[in-house]
Amino acid sequence: MPHVITQSCCSDASCVYACPVNCIHPTPDEPDFHPAEMLYIDPVECVDCGACVTACPVDAIKHDGSLEPTEKVFLELNADFYKEPRPRPLLAPVVPPLQVRAPGTVSVAIVGSGPAAMYAADEVLTIPAARVRMYERLPQAGGLARFGVAPDHRRTRSVSRQFNAICADPRLELVTGVEVGTDVTHQQLLTDHDAVIYAVGAATDRPLDVPGVALPGVSSATRFVAWYNGHPDHTDRTFDLSSRRAVIVGNGNVALDVARILTTDPDRLAATDIAPHALKALRQSTIEEVVVVGRRGLAQSAFTVPELVGLTSMPDVDVVVSPQDLASLPDTDPRARILRDLPRRPGNRRIVFEYLQSPTAILGESAVTAVEFARNELVAAADGTVKVKPTGDVRTITAGLVLTSIGYRGRPITGLPFDDERGTVPNDRGRVDGIVATYVTGWIKRGPTGFIGTNKSCAQETVRSLVTDYNSGLLA
Ligand SMILES: Cc1cc2nc3c(=O)[nH]c(=O)nc-3n(C[C@H](O)[C@H](O)[C@H](O)COP(=O)(O)OP(=O)(O)OC[C@H]3O[C@@H](n4cnc5c(N)ncnc54)[C@H](O)[C@@H]3O)c2cc1C
Ligand code: SF4
Ligand code: SF4
Missing domain, CATH: 3.30.70.20 (Alpha-Beta Plaits)
Structure with missing residues (x-):
């Protein structure tokens, strides 16, 4: 067992x-x-x-x-996962402890208080005489672990216990309500500390560039998530939940979180960490169907298998995937097993997965009434990847709420280089290109990929670069 x-x-x-x-x-x-x-x-x-x-x-x-x-x-x-044999050592290789040259004191400013900042602080504080001052622009720490992770993912949200324990170290000072770049400058931080680590995340979303995107009723999933999680910048928002159907453009894990929140029985939501204003609005919602649309096929879906399990475990939601889309998956694909075994639950709220469609326009006079999609087909590219090509067919889906969920991107930081294409700060293992004593970790370092814990090894790499530079006398 x-x-x-x-x-x-x-x-x-x-x-x-x-x-x-x-x-x-x-x-x-x-x-x-x-x-x-x-x-x-x-x-x-x-x-x-x-x-x-x-x-x-x-x-x-x-x-x-x-x-x-x-x-x-x-x-x-x-x-x-172990069907194929995996050669492996008797024990997993342990990351060696950090060694700091005498006298061993190092003082680090960390900008941000999300997972990447917390893991970076934890790593710095393995050095006995280290000190960390963590700056967070919001009144509360936690970043997306607090204001991003869905309110019904309570086990995931319990990672905050670990972050609270890190913050309880007397060598860490958490300064909330201070925005670096506005309330304090990079130069001031460098004057007071040996080094600065930016862990500011990827705060904006990739915009959808189609006509009609500014119509009332169209928003980003980022804003919707921030609203239902009680993010202080978004509590005053309102979303029109008075139609029968919502459309979500994009099918990553965030899209699935949003689809789940829109279709969960509000009485069950009441037992989660959802913000009271969002629960009140969702109790009045008349949305019966959420259509999640991806531009490629089911096999290329951006959501993960664990997230799909979470979605399909809801007892009172009918999850619908067309037989043609299901047939495109090999039997060995875990998503095929999960979706084919799924009992239909007619009469309940529905989440419908649609594939091979790209939005071309948002339609409506004074507010959104529908989304126009171009149908796609998959073509094999010369580099072996699968691309989409429009077939020339167009269809519309009526909807009173449209949420775009096509990715996150970082914002430029004053005085630091910025890769506009990737939305990240160019760096070498966390060292910011061309700027001394300045480092990045988390989503601003590697882009919006991975999970909360992925930021741990990412932060370890950055702090190792910092300590190497400190030991070499580069941070004097
Ligand atoms: C909607 C959503 C749901 C997710 N759900 C899950 C999940 O269920 N499980 C999972 O494992 N992962 C999940 N993730 C991924 C996970 O949240 C990220 O991997 C992680 O939060 C990235 O950490 P970060 O510290 O780089 O950025 P963030 O968490 O965004 O933290 C950045 C922090 O920096 C602060 N900040 C920004 N600029 C400044 C400034 N100038 N001065 C001071 N402070 C500043 C911000 O306010 C924020 O607190 C989710 C992500 C999203 C977007
Ligand atoms: S620590 Fe390893 S051996 Fe022990 S229960 Fe977990 S997986 Fe099994
Ligand atoms: S990787 Fe981390 S979160 Fe995942 S099971 Fe292991 S300890 Fe838990």
Whole structure:
């Protein structure tokens, strides 16, 4: 009876180092760690010691005997990962401790207080005489772990316990309500500290560039998420929930979060961390159907399998995928197994997945009434990737609410270089190109990819670069 990793895994790899038999993979040093959607336990090698359970910050690991019926699919998902043999050492390679040259004091300013900032602070504070001052522009710390992660993903949100413990270190000073670049300059931070680490995330979304996008009733999923999570900049927003159908453009995990929140019974939402103003509005909602539209095929969907499991576990929502789209997946694809086995639940609110369509216009006079889509087909590109090509067919979907969810991007930081194409600060393993004593970590460093825990190994790399520079006398 092995242990099993389930939906809330955020890939921080704490369990990897707790496991006495190295049966949790991929580990951060393995090439498939970054693209992996979660970590997996080898059911054959697991000796059921339970050490990983206490190491996990988000309660993602369960004994297989205590899985909920909707979680049983994770037994298969964990085991599937080990179908191909994986050569591995007896123990996972441990990251060596940081060594600072005498006298050993280092003072670091960290800008932001999201996951990347927290993991960076945790790493810096492994140096006994280190000090960290963390600047956050909002009144509360946590970044997207507080204002992004869906309110019904409570196990994931419980990562805040770990962040609170990091902030409780007396060598860390958290300064909230201070925006670096506005209230304090980069130069001031450098005067007061040996180094500055920017962990400011990717605060804006990629805009949808089609006619009609400015019509009332069209917004970004980013704003909708911030609104239902009580982000102080977004509490005064209103969304028109009085139509029958909403359309979400894009099908990543954020799109699925939004579709779930729009279709969940408000009485169940009341038991989550949802903001009271959003719950009140959602209680009045007349939306019966949410259509999630992707420009490529089902096989190229941007959502992860754990997120799909979360969506399809809702007892009172009818999730609809066309038989043609389902037929495009091989039987071995876990998404095929999940979606084909899914019972239809007619009479309930619906989430409909639509594929191979790109929005070309938002229609309406004084507010959105429909979205026009061009149909696509898949073509194999010369580089082996799959691209889309318009077929020439057009269709419209009527909707009173349209939310775009096509990606996040970072904002330029005054005085730092900026890669406008990627929306990140150019850097070499966290060192900002051409600027001394200045580093980046998290989404502003590598772009909006990965999960909360992915920022841990990212922050470790940045802090290692910082300490190397400090030891070389470059931060004097
Ligand atoms: C909607 C959404 C849902 C998600 N859900 C999950 C999930 O369920 N599970 C999961 O594992 N991952 C999830 N993620 C991914 C996860 O949230 C990110 O990997 C992570 O938050 C990125 O961390 P970060 O610290 O780089 O950025 P952020 O979390 O965005 O933190 C940046 C912080 O910097 C602050 N800041 C910005 N500029 C300044 C400034 N000039 N001065 C001071 N402070 C500043 C911001 O206010 C913010 O607090 C989700 C992401 C999104 C967008
Ligand atoms: S229960 Fe023990 S052996 Fe099994 S995965 Fe967890 S730490 Fe490893
Ligand atoms: S969240 Fe971290 S500790 Fe928990 S299962 Fe995932 S990788 Fe392991």
